[in-house]
Amino acid sequence: MSNQAVANRYAFALFQLAKEKKQLDKVNNELATIKDVFETTPELVSYLDHPKVTTKQKQEFVQKQFSGSVSELSLHTLLLLIERKRTDILVPMVNKFKELAYAAQDMAEATVYSVKPLSEAEQAEIAKVFAKKAKKSKLEVKNIVDSELIGGIKIRIGDRIYDGTLKTQLDSMKRKLVAGTR
Structure with a gap:
């Protein structure tokens, strides 16, 4: 069985338990934190993958590091x-x-690319406007600063992209000029 299929089974089982215990948001946030720790600490991953470290030692280490900061x-x-x-x-x-939790809560994640960091009010307004377009009750906005955009914003919600950046408009004008169309 592929790793993705196995990951999906574990995720679904955990989703069912979290939903049953009414801890979807809490578990989702904790898992995001754990994922960040794993992605930013290659030493931890190496330790957990090391064949000479026993399973008991690995579990004790993880329990010591994460107990108190994440739910049972x-x-x-x-x-x-x-x-x-x-x-x-x-x-x-x-x-x-995360995908299962968002679907259950009628939510989606929106990645917003902008030239400068967006304020909380701007992010809230984007979430409000684009939640309707995405047919979701709520959007979680994640802002990424990209200085190459020149101006405007680009929003990605799932597989849809809303692009209102100056860079895209200038690239479009360039293509039309090169092609000789108006």
Whole structure:
């Protein structure tokens, strides 16, 4: 079975438990934090993958590092992944869990590219306007600063892109001028 299929199964099982315990938001946020730790700390991943470190030592280390900062549900999931030697599926599992949690809450994530950081008010306005376009009740806005855009914003919601940047408009004008059309 592929790693993605296994990750999907773990994510779905965790999703069902979190939903049953009414902890979807909490677990989703904790998993995002755990994913960040794994992605930014290659030493941790190396330690958990090391064949000479016993499963018990790995679990004790993780329990010591994460207990108190994450819920029992998230911690037990992490310990189960270590026990089953499946820490390699953590990132795809977290991504699938997030997808399931957002679908259950009629939410979506919007990545907004802008020349300068957006204020909270601007992000809230973008979330309000584009939630209707995406047919979702709520959007979670993630702002990425990209100085190459020159001006305007580009918004990605799932597989849809709304591009109102000056760079795109200038590129379009350039193509039309080169092609000789108006």
